[in-house]
Structures are given as structure tokens and as C-alpha cells.
Amino acid sequence: SEEHMQEMKDIRDKYDPYGGRAIGSREMLDSKVAEYGGEMLYINKSSTFPMWATEYSRDEGLRKYWDEFSPPYHKDGAGPLHKGQPATMYNRNQDSHARENVVRWFDYWHERPGTGKRVSSGGVNIVFSDTNTHYRGEENYRRSGETDAMRIPKDGYFAHQVMWDGWVETENPRTHIMGHWNYEEGVTKDIMIVSNGEAVELFINGESKGRGEQSHRFLFMFKNISFQPGSIKAVSYNAEGKQESEAQKTTAGKPEALRLTVINHPNGMKADGHDLALVEVEVVDAQGNRCPTALDMVNFTMDGPAEWRGGIAQGPDNHILAQNLPVEGGVNRVLVRSTTKAGKIKLKAAAEGLKAAAVQIKTNPVKVNDGLASVLPGDNLPSYLERGPTPQGQSYVVTRNAVAIVKATAGANQDKAAHSFDENELSNWSNDGKLSTGWIMYELERPAKVSEVTMKMNSWRNRSYPIVIELDGKEVFRGNTDRTLGYVTLKLTPHTGKQLVIRLTGANIDGDAFGIVEITGQIEPSGEGSTAKGTLGITEIEVYETAESLTSAAQ
Incomplete structure (x- = not known):
């Protein structure tokens, strides 16, 4: 509630007045208090x-599953129902999961700063690494992470690194090849590049x-590429x-050996009963290249003052x-404490069949005094400050300019046009469900060379x-709007005008385009709906001209 949010802000301002931390919450789309x-x-x-x-993005995928052409040859999406609903998006292979990301x-990204006055500020994926929180896929833990539970990167990690x-x-050029290059002879598959x-x-x-x-x-597809050993x-x-x-990426040779690599504190492991060392185990060929399709069972033995904490598979x-x-995928990690x-x-x-490894x-x-250590566990850990402070100036490129709407006339429900x-996604306009009233006309603040319309x-x-969309009587678009998770942008035939009309030309086409199921087994509502097939309904509309159009008009 607004009252609770204000209470939280007051606590922050009292105890952390200079921390620079914004406070807000999920939803709160029309809040006057949240930040x-x-x-x-x-x-x-x-x-x-x-x-x-x-x-x-909440899809799930096991790091073990590269694609349908790699051991253990998991069919993308195969798995049990989740609460009676198909759960294909929660049983993805790595290639499919990264593509979905x-x-x-x-x-x-399409609605990022620079694309108009109303923008999206981005998003988070919540689950960076696989975790034992609620899940929807076949495994009994959530696999939505960009890394697995042991922080071994998936393809999705590198995809996000690019984007x-x-x-x-x-700001920095990057390219990532999805998957590996160790397929069997005769395999022909699509190759995806981010x-x-x-x-x-x-x-x-x-x-x-x-x-x-x-x-x-960011996605580049190469169809029907035949595998050839090499690069x-x-x-x-x-x-x-x-x-x-x-x-x-290069083709690794025959698996020959195991390799162990220790990952721990830069100053070494502390004998405090809490410190952990992460040990990576890989299957490698004779040249030390990781074998990306290896699934070998590894047996560990340990000796010395430590407690085995193991890993996950x-x-x-x-x-x-x-x-x-x-x-x-040729690698795993274990923990010792x-x-x-x-x-x-x-x-x-x-x-x-592999040469053993040891570390x-x-x-x-x-040093401990009265049961208390004299140093904190995080002492002397390096901080990552290379990205630097948030830029003081503009950190984006203006690609299009919004043209303000000053008035709307509708075929029905004029009082809500x-x-x-109104820049409030909790309000909307729709007609009365009759095809004949399925139109709305917008008057722009000035004549403009309109190139795009974005609508929720x-x-x-x-x-x-x-x-169909008309600008000063000229048709500039005809087609069906895509079903989306928010906004749809329609590319228009560029034309200069001041009155823009959107008219419904036929019956609505209904059906969920995503099948995304909540942990409850329900589907999240997507705005106000209607069963009438002659309904035109708009939550928010934006009209755009290119940045070049505005510059030319000003000269």
C-alpha cells in the first residue's frame, strides 16, 4: 500500500539518508510514493x-543439456506437466534457453531510454544461478540461472554478457557461439550466434x-550447418x-584425463571452520582442451583437515x-570446507579410462581470541570497480522522437478515449465490442512525419x-498486431500528417501466445479483456517520428 511504502521510505531516510538507495516494489504502477x-x-x-x-525471463534449462544432438540427447522441452499445464519452457536445452533469454x-531493449519519452528501465532475471527455490521443470530445483548452482556458466551467461x-x-563489441563443436559425424544443425x-x-x-x-x-541464425571436425x-x-x-571454438580430441583447478581466496584458505574452496574438475583431451560432451562419473577421495561438501549433478x-x-558438459565443481x-x-x-588428477x-x-577471529572473511578480497560510476550525462542514443497526442475521438466510450x-497502464479505452465502432482518431500536437506507432x-x-492505420486519410499500415508481453511497435509507411486513425478491420484473433504458467499453475492476467470479437482496446499508445525527421524539420 501507499502507506506501507511511505513507512519504508521513512525508515530508510532515518537510518540511511545518504545511501542513494531507491525504494519501490513490484507492481505499484501508479504509485505517488514509490521510487x-x-x-x-x-x-x-x-x-x-x-x-x-x-x-x-523465468524459463528453465539444465546445463547438462546442450541440444538435441549432444549426449544425453534430451529432446528440447521434454518433461512432465506442471500443475496440469505443459511445462516445455521449463525443460529447455541450453541452446533453446539462451535463445529465449x-x-x-x-x-x-526495444523500449530502452532513447526510444521516446516513455521508456522501460530494463529488468532483472531474479535467478542468476540455479537454486533450490520453487521450480516448474523436471528437476527438483529451479534452473533459470545464467550459471548452474556451482556457478559454471551456461550459454545464457555469455548471451547476457553480449547484450x-x-x-x-x-559499448564493447562481443560475439558468442552457442553450444560446442564436438558433434558426431553426419550431424547438420542450425548454429546460433549472439x-x-x-x-x-x-x-x-x-x-x-x-x-x-x-x-x-542480437541473434544471428545460420541454417543447416554440417559438422566438420576442426574450428x-x-x-x-x-x-x-x-x-x-x-x-x-575448436573440436576437442578423445578424452584422456581429468584436470583439477582450485578456486579460493586470493590469500589462501583459512582454517576457521567456515572457509570454502571450490574445486573444478574437467575431462580434457591430450592437449588439455575440455571435452564438452563428456559425462564421466568422477570418484573423489580427500585426506586432511577438511569437511567434504560436494557438488550437484x-x-x-x-x-x-x-x-x-x-x-x-565436460565439467563440474565440488566444495570442501x-x-x-x-x-x-x-x-x-x-x-x-581417464588419467587421474590430484591437488x-x-x-x-x-588467530582467535575468546572465540572471535581478528579478521573478517571478506578482508583483502578485490572489489570490481572497473565499470565506474553511473555516467553524469546521457548514456544512450536517441533513435526516435515522440509526437504528443492532444485529443482523441472514439467510435464508442468517448469518455474513456x-x-x-494518459500514461497510466492501469487505465484503458475500448469500444463496445461492435466492429462498426472499433475505431479511434488521435489529433497530434503538430503535423509530423510519422514512422512508427507503439501500443500496449x-x-x-x-x-x-x-x-488499419491512416494518417490524414492515407493508409500507412494494414495487418495484425502481434501478441506480446507488453508493447507492440508497428512500422508505418512514413507520411506527414496530424490526424491518425486506428480502425479494426475484422474479428479479434484470440489465444495465449506464450503459455507461461505461474508457480500457482495459473496464467498471469494481461490487462482488461473482452469476449466480444469486435473489440478494439488500447491501454497506451505512442506516436513516433525518427530522430532525423525532427532534426530536418528544425532546420
């Missing part, structure tokens, strides 16, 4: 109030396979055709605390509207 808002899953926009998605993020490399616009370049070219063993089909800004390389280019970035009880667990006795921990890993971890004594451009339709995820 930010935004729905879970859906896209919200504002010109004055930061709106960001508190969970923009790109597709979902694009919807928010999020900057404050608003991407890149912030304007174009991407694919090479197999140095031979060009042409440029990829771009979608959702796969993706090269990105900017708008002028200059090479910007590249990524390459698909199998009985998720192999929790077990000293034998498999690698997945120190005791209060300093010494040397010896860890050995063995697997059938030694030294734990350092910790202004609700379609009523029932945005469940209903498509066949419409």
Missing part, C-alpha cells in the same frame, strides 16, 4: 518513473558460410562493414554430499487485432 515500479514478466513504461521488470530481453555490455547501448555487431559471418575451417539471418537485434568461427561487423569482434538425490558425481585445524588437504579425482590445498591458521494516452493493447498476450 520505482514494474510488473513481473510484463513490460511497463513511463516518462517520469523508473519501470523495470522484476522478472523478465535473447528474445525476452529484446522486448525490453548487457554497457549502460544502455552496448552478437552486438550489425552483421555476423560464419566460418567452418576457414570457409565462409555467409552471413546470418538477424532477429531480435567454427563467427566474425561480427559494424554498419560500415568493419570487423569488430570474433569468437571461435543430475542423478539420485542430485548427488548432494556424494563423493562420486559426474561431470556435465576447512576445519579449525590448519594443514594440507589432499584431493584426488579418478574416472574409468593440494593449504589452509592457513587463523483519453485513457489510451488490451489483453496484450492473448489477443491479436486486425487493424
Whole structure:
């Protein structure tokens, strides 16, 4: 409530007046007290109030499952129902999961700062690493993370690294090849590349396979690529055709050995009974390359002053605390915890048919007075400050300009026509369900060369509207609106005018386009709905001209 939010702000201001922390909550789309808002899953926009998605992507995928062509050959989406509903999006393979991350993020990126007065401030994925919170997929824990539970990156991690490399616009060229390059002979599959370049070219063993089909800004698809042992390389280019970035993967040889790598505090492991060392185990070939399709069972033995905490993998009880667990995609990690006795921990890993590996971890004594340590666990850990402070000036590029609407006339429910451009996503306009009244006319603040219309339709995820758009009597668009998780942008035939009319041309096309099911088993409502097939309903509408159009008009 507004009262509770004000109470929370008062507590913050009393105890942390200079912390610079904004306070808000999920929903609160029309709050006068909260300092930010935004729905879970859906896209919200504002010109004055930061709106960001508190969970923009919730699909799940096991890191073990690369794709349908790699061991253990999991069929994408295969798994049991969730609360009686299909759960394909919660049983994805890595390639499908990462692609969905790109597709979902694009919807928010498209409405980023610089694209008008009303913008989205982005979103969070909530689950960065797989976790034992509620789940919807086949495993008994949630696998929505960009990394697995042991912080081993999935393809989705690298996809976000490409898309999020900057404050608003991407600032550093990056390219990532989804998957691996260790397929079986005869495999032909689609190759997906995530890149912030304007174009991407694919090479197999140095031979060009042409440029990829771009979608959702960052995704580049290469159809029917046949596997050939050797190398796969993706090269990105900017708008002028200059090479910007590249990524390459090579075919690993036959699995030969295990490799152990210790990850711990830069100053070493403390013998305080709490400190942990993360130990990575890999299956590698004779040259030390990780074998990306290996699923070998690894048996660990440990000696010394430490407690075994183990890791996680698909199998009985998720192999929790077990000293034998498999690698997945050629890699896994385990944890060992120190005791209060300093010494040397010896860890050995063995697997059938592979050369064993061993590491030694030294734990350092910790000074204790009356049961209290003299140093904090985080002392001397490096801070990541390379990104620097939030830019003082504009950190985005203006790509289009909003043209204000000053008046609306509708075929029905005239008293609510202004609700379609009042910057309140909790209000809307719709006609009375009759095709003959399914129109609304907007008067713009000035004649403008209009190139796009962006709308949040009523029932945005469940209903498509066949419409025609006219500007000063000239038809500039005819087609069906897409069902979305928020806003749909329609590209118009550019034309200069002042009166814009949107008219329904046929019956609505209904049906949920996403099938996203809540943990309760319910589907989240998407605005006000109507069963009448002659309904035109608009929650918010924005009219745009290109940035160049406004510049030309001012000269």
C-alpha cells in the first residue's frame, strides 16, 4: 500500500539518508510514493518513473543439456506437466534457453531510454544461478540461472554478457557461439550466434558460410550447418562493414584425463571452520582442451583437515554430499570446507579410462581470541570497480522522437478515449465490442512525419487485432498486431500528417501466445479483456517520428 511504502521510505531516510538507495516494489504502477515500479514478466513504461521488470525471463534449462544432438540427447522441452499445464519452457536445452533469454530481453531493449519519452528501465532475471527455490521443470530445483548452482556458466551467461555490455547501448563489441563443436559425424544443425555487431559471418575451417539471418537485434541464425571436425568461427561487423569482434571454438580430441583447478581466496584458505574452496574438475583431451560432451562419473577421495561438501549433478538425490558425481558438459565443481585445524588437504579425482588428477590445498591458521577471529572473511578480497560510476550525462542514443497526442475521438466510450494516452497502464479505452465502432482518431500536437506507432493493447498476450492505420486519410499500415508481453511497435509507411486513425478491420484473433504458467499453475492476467470479437482496446499508445525527421524539420 501507499502507506506501507511511505513507512519504508521513512525508515530508510532515518537510518540511511545518504545511501542513494531507491525504494519501490513490484507492481505499484501508479504509485505517488514509490521510487520505482514494474510488473513481473510484463513490460511497463513511463516518462517520469523508473519501470523495470522484476522478472523478465523465468524459463528453465539444465546445463547438462546442450541440444538435441549432444549426449544425453534430451529432446528440447521434454518433461512432465506442471500443475496440469505443459511445462516445455521449463525443460529447455541450453541452446533453446539462451535463445529465449535473447528474445525476452529484446522486448525490453526495444523500449530502452532513447526510444521516446516513455521508456522501460530494463529488468532483472531474479535467478542468476540455479537454486533450490520453487521450480516448474523436471528437476527438483529451479534452473533459470545464467550459471548452474556451482556457478559454471551456461550459454545464457555469455548471451547476457553480449547484450548487457554497457549502460544502455552496448559499448564493447562481443560475439558468442552457442553450444560446442564436438558433434558426431553426419550431424547438420542450425548454429546460433549472439552478437552486438550489425552483421555476423560464419566460418567452418576457414570457409565462409555467409552471413546470418538477424532477429531480435542480437541473434544471428545460420541454417543447416554440417559438422566438420576442426574450428567454427563467427566474425561480427559494424554498419560500415568493419570487423569488430570474433569468437571461435575448436573440436576437442578423445578424452584422456581429468584436470583439477582450485578456486579460493586470493590469500589462501583459512582454517576457521567456515572457509570454502571450490574445486573444478574437467575431462580434457591430450592437449588439455575440455571435452564438452563428456559425462564421466568422477570418484573423489580427500585426506586432511577438511569437511567434504560436494557438488550437484543430475542423478539420485542430485548427488548432494556424494563423493562420486559426474561431470556435465565436460565439467563440474565440488566444495570442501576447512576445519579449525590448519594443514594440507589432499584431493584426488579418478574416472574409468581417464588419467587421474590430484591437488593440494593449504589452509592457513587463523588467530582467535575468546572465540572471535581478528579478521573478517571478506578482508583483502578485490572489489570490481572497473565499470565506474553511473555516467553524469546521457548514456544512450536517441533513435526516435515522440509526437504528443492532444485529443482523441472514439467510435464508442468517448469518455474513456483519453485513457489510451494518459500514461497510466492501469487505465484503458475500448469500444463496445461492435466492429462498426472499433475505431479511434488521435489529433497530434503538430503535423509530423510519422514512422512508427507503439501500443500496449488490451489483453496484450492473448489477443491479436486486425487493424488499419491512416494518417490524414492515407493508409500507412494494414495487418495484425502481434501478441506480446507488453508493447507492440508497428512500422508505418512514413507520411506527414496530424490526424491518425486506428480502425479494426475484422474479428479479434484470440489465444495465449506464450503459455507461461505461474508457480500457482495459473496464467498471469494481461490487462482488461473482452469476449466480444469486435473489440478494439488500447491501454497506451505512442506516436513516433525518427530522430532525423525532427532534426530536418528544425532546420
